[in-house]
Each structure stands twice: as structure tokens, then as C-alpha cells.
Amino acid sequence: MDPIVIGIDVSKDRLDVAIHPTGEHFAVSRDTPGLEALVSRLTPLAPAAIGVEATGGYEIIVAAGLAAARLPVAVLNPAQVRHYAQALGKRAKTDPIDAAVIARFVAATKPEPRPLPDAVTRHLADLIARRGQIIAMMVAERQRQKRLSAKRIQKSIARLLAALQKELSALEADIDDAVRGSPVWREKEDLLASVPGVGKIIARTLIAELPELGSLDRRSIASLAGLAPWTRQSGQWKGKSFIGGGRSSVRAALFLGAMTAARHNPVLKAFRDRLVAAGKPKLVALIAVARKLLTILNAIVREGKPWQDGTHDPASI
Numbered sequence: 001m002d003p004i005v006i007g008i009d010v011s012k013d014r015l016d017v018a019i020h021p022t023g024e025h026f027a028v029s030r031d032t033p034g035l036e037a038l039v040s041r042l043t044p045l046a047p048a049a050i051g052v053e054a055t056g057g058y059e060i061i062v063a064a065g066l067a068a069a070r071l072p073v074a075v076l077n078p079a080q081v082r083h084y085a086q087a088l089g090k091r092a093k094t095d096p097i098d099a100a101v102i103a104r105f106v107a108a109t110k111p112e113p114r115p116l117p118d119a120v121t122r123h124l125a126d127l128i129a130r131r132g133q134i135i136a137m138m139v140a141e142r143q144r145q146k147r148l149s150a151k152r153i154q155k156s157i158a159r160l161l162a163a164l165q166k167e168l169s170a171l172e173a174d175i176d177d178a179v180r181g182s183p184v185w186r187e188k189e190d191l192l193a194s195v196p197g198v199g200k201i202i203a204r205t206l207i208a209e210l211p212e213l214g215s216l217d218r219r220s221i222a223s224l225a226g227l228a229p230w231t232r233q234s235g236q237w238k239g240k241s242f243i244g245g246g247r248s249s250v251r252a253a254l255f256l257g258a259m260t261a262a263r264h265n266p267v268l269k270a271f272r273d274r275l276v277a278a279g280k281p282k283l284v285a286l287i288a289v290a291r292k293l294l295t296i297l298n299a300i301v302r303e304g305k306p307w308q309d310g311t312h313d314p315a316s317i
Contacts, residue, residue, distance in 0.1 A: 002020075002021045002107070003047075003049075004020070004021075004022070004045050004047045004048060005020045005047055005048055005049045005103055005106045005107045006018070006019055006042060006047045006049070006050040006051065006103060006106070007020065007050075007051050007098075007099045007101065007102030007103030007104070007105070008050065008051065008052045008053075008062065008099060009053060009098040009102060010052060010053060010055045010058045010059045011058065012030065012058060013029060013030055013031075014027055014029060014030055014034075015027060015028050015029070015030050015034060015062060016096050016098065016099040017038065017041075017042075018096065018099035018100040018102065019045070019103065020100070020103035020104060020106070020107050021107070025096050025099065025100070026041070027096075030061070030062065035061070035062065035065040038062075038065070038066075039065060039066065039069045039071070042066075042071060043069060043071065047071065047072065048072065049072050049073075049107075049110065049111065049113065050066055050071055050072060050073045050074070050106070051073075051074055051076050051102045051103065051106035051111065052066075052073060052074070052075050052076065053075075053078050053081055053098075053102055054075050054076065054077065054078055055078070060122070063075050072113040073113055074106070074111040074112065074113045076102065076105065076106075077246065080105070080109075081101065081102055084101065084105045084108070084109075085098075085101045085105075088101065120178075121207075121208060121211055123178070124175065124178050124179070124204070124207065124208040125208035127171060127174055127175050127178065128175060128204060128205055128209070128249075129249070131168065131171050131175065131201075132249070134164055134167055134168050134171065135168065138161060138164050138168070142161070144157055145157045145158075145161075179204055185207055187304075188203075188207055188301060189203045191300050191301055191304065191305075191306055192206060192207075192297055194300070194307040195265065195293070195296060195297060195307040196260075196261060196265035196266070196268075196307070197257045197258070197260040197261025197262075197264060197265045197268065198257050198261075198293075198297070199260075202253045202254070202256060202257045205249060205250065205253040206250065206253065206297065209247055209249050209250045209253075210224065210225065210247065210250050212224060213297065213298055214298055214300075214301030214302040215302070216298070218294075218295045218299075221295075221298045222294060222295070223246065224246055224247060224250070225246045225251050225254060225294055226247060226248065226250070226251045227287070227290055227291045227294060228246075228291075254290040254293060254294055255286070255290050257293055258286055258287075258290035258293050261289060261293055262286065262289050265293075267296075268289050268292060268293060268296075271288070271289060271292060272285050272286070272288075272289050275288055
């Protein structure tokens with residue numbers, strides 16, 4: 001008999017559960033009694049894998065509860081599950097159907113269960129995400145400041161920018177205290193920031209959002225960041241490769257690092273220049289630089305050795 005796998009569709013107040021291959025469905029509330037009932041019902045089944053779709057943070061308490069009960073849980077990329085559902089021709093969308101699709105996706109792809117970030121790491125991720133939100137608000141206000149000339153509005157914008165800057169400074173102090181207060185994070189930040197093109201913010205984003213860095217091979221870590229190329233091919237036809245999925249905040253941080261590294265990191269600048277000289281579009285070259293940068297950072301964390309010019313040739317990693 002096929003191994004038992006579980007798909008869980010998470011909403012704000014409820015968990016819909018599908019068991020594959022038996023086709024059984026049930027639902028529990030997304031609260032402590034519901035989670036206890038879920039664990040009690042799943043533990044005797046000894047599932048090979050449990051898939052929980054990431055849904056804006058609602059999945060964290062579910063995945064944490066299952067992991068604490070030593071059940072093999074994997075948090076899934078919703079885009080991948082959605083594409084899988086489209087491939088199956090599942091146009092209808094209800095919570096039980098979603099749970100069944102998740103279960104079939106887990107059975108087909110066999111995602112590797114990984115430990116969840118602990119509460120401290122999640123707190124750092126929340127601080128970094130909030131920093132990004134405040135910066136986005138400041139950028140929007142500065143754009144308005146350029147467009148609007150009325151004195152009353154200019155004063156309002158100036159007051160708001162001052163308040164946002166104060167909040168940004170406080171958040172950055174909290175982030176600094178969190179990272180520098182942890183010997184493990186402090187060492188990891190120093191390793192990452194030793195690479196030309198990687199500053200503190202990029203390093204801290206990777207610490208919070210990509211804790212697997214240094215523990216996976218280069219293909220797996222690129223897939224998590226959404227930088228692994230997907231190739232479309234059928235028979236003699238071969239389409240363009242593309243990237244997608246993964247952790248968008250990590251990918252955005254790596255693109256920023258790649259833009260700086262392509263100018264100031266001697267190894268990656270030479271790598272980018274070779275690609276452009278070979279006729280690659282500049283955006284394609286930048287994506288390749290971001291992927292190589294991630295590969296280098298993964299190797300540096302794994303080996304525990306900082307960047308040294310001449311010892312990190314991307315072609316050899």
C-alpha cells in the first residue's frame with residue numbers, strides 16, 4: 001500500500017485535512033483544542049509526510065504543533081501547489097479540495113521536512129519585514145513630496161517622514177541588538193558580510209529568512225530562494241529558462257547584493273562581464289550573479305571561512 005501522506009489547508013479559524021491515498025477528509029478548528037485533536041488523529045497513522053501550505057503566517061502555529069509532536073511536516077510554497085492543481089485540471093476551489101490537492105502534491109513531490117525557525121529567529125524575521133514596510137512608506141512619502149507643492153501638505157509629509165525615520169532607527173537598533181547579542185548570529189553575519197556586495201541588512205535578511213544556508217547543496221538552496229532556473233522543453237523544442245517561487249524576500253535581498261557585487265566584487269564582476277561579453281542580456285547576467293552569490297555565501301557559511309579574493313571562483317563551487 002502507498003505510504004500515507006497528509007494535506008492540510010489552513011484558514012484563519014479552521015484546518016481542512018485530507019488523507020492520501022484513502023481519500024478521507026476531516027476538519028478541526030485552528031486553536032489549541034483543534035491542534036491537539038489533529039495531533040491525536042494523525043499520530044496513529046504514522047504519516048510519511050504532512051504538507052501545510054504557507055498562508056500569510058496562519059500556518060506557523062500548525063506546523064510548530066505538528067513538529068513538536070515529532071510528525072514530519074513541510075511548509076509548502078503556495079505557487080507550486082497552485083501550478084500542480086492547474087496541471088491536474090482542478091478548477092473548483094474549496095477548502096476540502098485544496099487539502100486533497102496538497103496531499104496529492106506531497107505524495108508526488110515528497111518534500112523534505114525541515115525544522116521550523118525558532119521563536120527568536122521568527123522575531124528577527126518580523127523585525128526585518130517591518131523595516132522593509134517602513135522604508136516602503138518613506139519612499140512613497142518622498143514621491144508625494146516631489147509631486148505636491150502645497151505648504152500644508154509639505155509640512156504634513158515632513159512630520160510623517162520624521163516619525164517614520166525615528167521608528168526606522170528604533171527598529172534597526174532592535175535588529176542590531178538581536179543579531180549582535182547572539183554569538184552564532186554574530187559569527188554568521190560577519191562571515192556573510194565579508195563578501196563584497198553583502199552588507200548588514202542583506203546578511204541579517206539571510207539569517208532570518210534563510211536559516212538553511214550552509215546546510216544544503218547549491219541546487220537546493222537556490223530553489224529555496226527562487227533562483228533555480230526552470231527549463232521548458234518538449235521534444236526538439238526548448239523554451240527559455242525562468243526563475244520563480246521560493247522566498248521572495250531572500251531573492252530581493254540577493255538581487256540587491258548582486259547589483260553591488262557586479263560592480264565591486266572582483267570575482268563576480270568578472271563573471272558578469274564574461275556573460276555580457278558572450279551576448280547574455282544584462283538581466284539574465286544579473287540573475288546568474290545573484291545565484292552565484294548565493295552559492296558562494298552557502299559555501300562560506302558551510303565552511304565557516306570568510307571571503308578571500310582569489311579563493312572563491314564561482315566556476316569551482
